[in-house]
Amino acid sequence: MSNLFIYIHQAFAQHALLAGALVAASCGLIGPFVISRGMAFAVHGTSELAFTGAAAGLLAGGNPVAGAYIGSLAVAGVLGALGAKERERDSTIGVILAFGLGLGVLFLSYYHGFATQATNILFGNIFGVSNDQLLLLLGVCIAALITMLIIYRPLLFASVDPDVAQAKGVPVRLLGTVYLFVLALTVTSAAQIVGTLLVLSLAITPAAAAQRLATKPSSITLLSISFALIASLGGIAASLASGTVKPSIFVTIISFSLYIFARLAGHKPGYKAS
């Protein structure tokens, strides 16, 4: 525990906590839409292909973060262009995902730099990021947050009731594509903290827990953001305190514990309230 109080005064720890807070807020905000639009697999797919992009970036010039953003945006572009229905989209993601992961492993096998770089992509390393990377992360998260606040209501309409939304003049298809890009950027940012393999613990678990405890969309969103913040900041703090264990492990543990708590304490979806 004493580690925590030593580190908390240092710039690297403060930067990590700031980045963790922004990433958590963005993830918590997009989470309920991931569920209502049935996009859990898209999140997983996008983050895995951020891995491919990161590996390519590493190989090309040692910049995995830029590679990850480019990789995930490319996937969002492909998915948006397909604009397919849920079921078709899932199989498309499966196809791209399998190929992309293989490609990523290929890139890594040609990479002869530090092996930790590769594990950082998979499991995250918020303490190792440079100031430039941190600034990029902040910019991306703020852009994602602002975009989500602007499109929140029409996106909610388009997600739960697309036919009527279309009739009321909501650009349903365009919003779906914008959301995909926001999702890709957020997921890639989150990957820097929890790693591409564990992104779902910030992008879905908090929202899934929130949905067990609330029924009003704004309450679900606020709870989802709160849970993501607790998991992210708690995970980073716990990692600092431990001194050796990566934050991602604690983030997933806290996030999962909150979900278990919500399942035990909350109502069951599909259970008729009287």
Place this chain on the structure above:
Amino acid sequence: MANFLDTSVLRLSHATLRFGKRTLWSGLNAHVLPGEFVAVLGPNGTGKTTLLKIILGAARLTSGNISVFGMAPGQNNSRIGYVPQQKNFDKFLPIRGRDLVELGINGNRFGWHNHKAAVGQVRIAVSLVKADAYADNPIGLMSGGEQQRLRIAQAIVGNPSLLLCDEPLLSLDLPSQTLITHILDDYRKRTQASIVFVTHEINPILPYVDKVLYIANGKWIIDTPEKVLQSEVLTRLYGSPVEVLRHNGRLLVIGADEAAGNTQGMHHEEHA
């Protein structure tokens, strides 16, 4: 071109719809005046749903003209309330009945805005459809009839001048059918809104209907229900014997389904 003497909410002239080589209707002339209740009848695959989509600007006529509030379709959709063909909501949707209704007011608005202003309007619309008791439940957990009532509330909450309803009574029990038609009719009488109502089942709405647009076999007829729903008129429309029986104010159309089956040949699913 806008005609300033034309008070009609909706006007179709020489309107034709084709899917590939199949003509669903051609040369359709029809208009809907303020406060009118128009039923659209006909077998499956005659382009009834597509007609509603054309009015919304989401589909196009093959040829001919359409004006909605004197303008091209899609220009004034905020003045239109739409009840789509019933499709049950996903059980896990993170939204309550009341929130669905509110989206009818502000769901198309970007950015931040005052949600409190909508709360009162939502409350009125919810109690109009007698859904107060369950409007705070998640929409996905409601019965089909409960969901449909909230859909109606969502359609009328924005005070539309035109209501487009696509089979809104489908799979509802008789009391729900009666309640929903009553709410719609009451709304139109209060506000002089027009209603275009696509249906298979004319009886629940027969007392309220001003005009019937009957489409079958690539042909159409529009007139008062008394004039359209006659054995000889429908026989001519279908091109094979159809009989209309009247019993206690209810109508029974015999032979229409068989006639539709014979003439349709291939079945076409009804969507844009």
